[in-house]
Amino acid sequence: xxxxxxxxxxxxxxxxxxxAIVASGILFLLMFLTVGGVVMxxxxxxxxxxxxxxxxxxxxxxxxxxxxxxxxxGGQIAVELIxxxxxxxxxxxxxxxxxxxxxxxxATISWQTFRQGTEVGKLGVTxxxxxxxxxxxxxxxxxxxxxxxxxxxxxxxxxxxxxxxxPKQ
Amino acid sequence: xxxLTLGFLGILALxxxxxxxxxxxxxMALVGFLGTGLAxxxxxxxxxxxxxxxxxxxxxxxxxxxLFVFMGNLATVSGMSRDLYQAAYAWFGHWRGGxxxxxxxxxxxxxxxxxxxxxxxxxxxxxxxxEMEKCGYHPRLATGCVAAGGTLGILIPPSTxxxxxxxxxxxxxxxxxxxxxxxxxxxxxxxxxxxxxMTAISPDLGPPGERMSxxxxxxxxxxxxxxxxxxxTTIGGIYTGLFTATEAAGVGAFLSLLLxxxxxxxxxRILLEVLLQTGRTxxxxxxxxxxxxxxxxxxxxxxLPAFLVESLTKSSLPDLVLVALxxxxxxxxxxxxxxxxxxxxxxxxxxxxxxSLGYNPIWFGVVMVILLEMGMISPPVGINVFVVKGIAAxxxxxxxxxxxxxxxxxxxxxxxxxxxxxQIATYLPNTMFN
Numbered sequence: 001x002x003x004x005x006x007x008x009x010x011x012x013x014x015x016x017x018x019x020a021i022v023a024s025g026i027l028f029l030l031m032f033l034t035v036g037g038v039v040m041x042x043x044x045x046x047x048x049x050x051x052x053x054x055x056x057x058x059x060x061x062x063x064x065x066x067x068x069x070x071x072x073x074g075g076q077i078a079v080e081l082i083x084x085x086x087x088x089x090x091x092x093x094x095x096x097x098x099x100x101x102x103x104x105x106x107a108t109i110s111w112q113t114f115r116q117g118t119e120v121g122k123l124g125v126t127x128x129x130x131x132x133x134x135x136x137x138x139x140x141x142x143x144x145x146x147x148x149x150x151x152x153x154x155x156x157x158x159x160x161x162x163x164x165x166x167p168k169q
Numbered sequence: 170x171x172x173l174t175l176g177f178l179g180i181l182a183l184x185x186x187x188x189x190x191x192x193x194x195x196x197m198a199l200v201g202f203l204g205t206g207l208a209x210x211x212x213x214x215x216x217x218x219x220x221x222x223x224x225x226x227x228x229x230x231x232x233x234x235x236l237f238v239f240m241g242n243l244a245t246v247s248g249m250s251r252d253l254y255q256a257a258y259a260w261f262g263h264w265r266g267g268x269x270x271x272x273x274x275x276x277x278x279x280x281x282x283x284x285x286x287x288x289x290x291x292x293x294x295x296x297x298x299x300e301m302e303k304c305g306y307h308p309r310l311a312t313g314c315v316a317a318g319g320t321l322g323i324l325i326p327p328s329t330x331x332x333x334x335x336x337x338x339x340x341x342x343x344x345x346x347x348x349x350x351x352x353x354x355x356x357x358x359x360x361x362x363x364x365x366x367m368t369a370i371s372p373d374l375g376p377p378g379e380r381m382s383x384x385x386x387x388x389x390x391x392x393x394x395x396x397x398x399x400x401x402t403t404i405g406g407i408y409t410g411l412f413t414a415t416e417a418a419g420v421g422a423f424l425s426l427l428l429x430x431x432x433x434x435x436x437x438r439i440l441l442e443v444l445l446q447t448g449r450t451x452x453x454x455x456x457x458x459x460x461x462x463x464x465x466x467x468x469x470x471x472x473l474p475a476f477l478v479e480s481l482t483k484s485s486l487p488d489l490v491l492v493a494l495x496x497x498x499x500x501x502x503x504x505x506x507x508x509x510x511x512x513x514x515x516x517x518x519x520x521x522x523x524x525s526l527g528y529n530p531i532w533f534g535v536v537m538v539i540l541l542e543m544g545m546i547s548p549p550v551g552i553n554v555f556v557v558k559g560i561a562a563x564x565x566x567x568x569x570x571x572x573x574x575x576x577x578x579x580x581x582x583x584x585x586x587x588x589x590x591x592q593i594a595t596y597l598p599n600t601m602f603n
Binding site: 023024030031032033037042052056059062064065066067069070078080081082094098101109113141 | 191193199227229235236415416422426441449452457
């Protein structure tokens, strides 16, 4: 049981860490893109066409690639009030219920974002300057939300099984 | 059920979900979604869920968040905090309580590189607390000044709290950043005065250190020169209009990276950890912002903010009493809610009230951030206190809170001064754009 849990934990850690590492690279790129934009505009007098849109796309990718990693490493702010009132199993069950509710919400967001993506795809919406299509970005966000929903379900299971909410990083 | 009742029930549901430990952003999103569905239409509620996350994630002004967080994290790993501390110590160390004053001054400088109070308290605490312990400082003063000094992180630009405030109120991020400078300096001076008063009453709290020669002072100050250069470039760039706040964040992060590389403080492994930490913090802020933007339409449908504004402005209470009550509410909320949570929960309701009373939104942003800072050091959940406790594990919580109290009072004095002289917050942004 413990062995399979450890294996599952490692698999999930990999599943959320790999996208986070990719997102780190994009974040790094975003910094250079911003500096490059300033240099091109201020120093060389030749602004990068669609620079703002490239930054927006980078930001979206960074956020949704990091979303599940943030959830898996306890990166979300929660108010610690019930911890002083409820203890043991009751506390863990309450926390797992809120985790499942959160997972339900994220799954719904994922579904709706995917649906909006198909609508946007039909209309052929793109960014004005760079002509980057919006559709894949919606699918990307949907995938990020779905992965986070999965992480939240695992977190709920961990709580019910009496394991720490977040695995040791 | 009227929309207004639904609005009140929504607020109640939100507090229940928060109390049940649901992440703040997700709790707001859930209540916003269900509330919009019940009060408006389910089609609208589903459409909001499918579009708002994308809309928020692609807002160009918000690129400032990952870049400034990256800059702050780089400043933390590259040992800038120690240089700042040594430079401040060279100038203030020989005063009674001088090490504590140096901590406050270094916190203020570090705040100009980092937009997070927790990061400021943690970074400066690791450097300053062992030094103060070595010099025989009372733990009450040592821990109190680190916790309080850390709060300057979200007042002195860059500040994550200002970015969130700007997004929720549609104010300019650049103007808010510039507005935070003078109040930040004022609070720094007030904290230093507090230390002087404390050590004048009880000299044992913080004995004076050795006086350094002018040459030594200049040498140590020069060590912190690069950081000062980064701060002047970023904040000065925003003020002079050389670049936007977002561009300033990119430039600041780039310069911090260069500095860290020159000092050989960054290996690929450390850089990856810094980037992962940056991403984690960025997502935390974005989830809250997305939640707030899903919650706002629900409040608008229920007409709750308008109802509260009308009720309060028509009440016989003088404006000043009304504002004082709002301030007290923030202080009370700060005792059990996290700062960002207070910001996103209260702004949709409080901001219209303040603007309808004729208060300047930029000024209010500054005051609100100071009130949030007070929450960060208020019992029982003052996050900075736990950060300090993490570093000084042997100091009892009661002693840390006792040490914080005088600084907390200094913050009240700062708010009162800002009420009397609102120009302290509004002068710089006005000169910047007029």
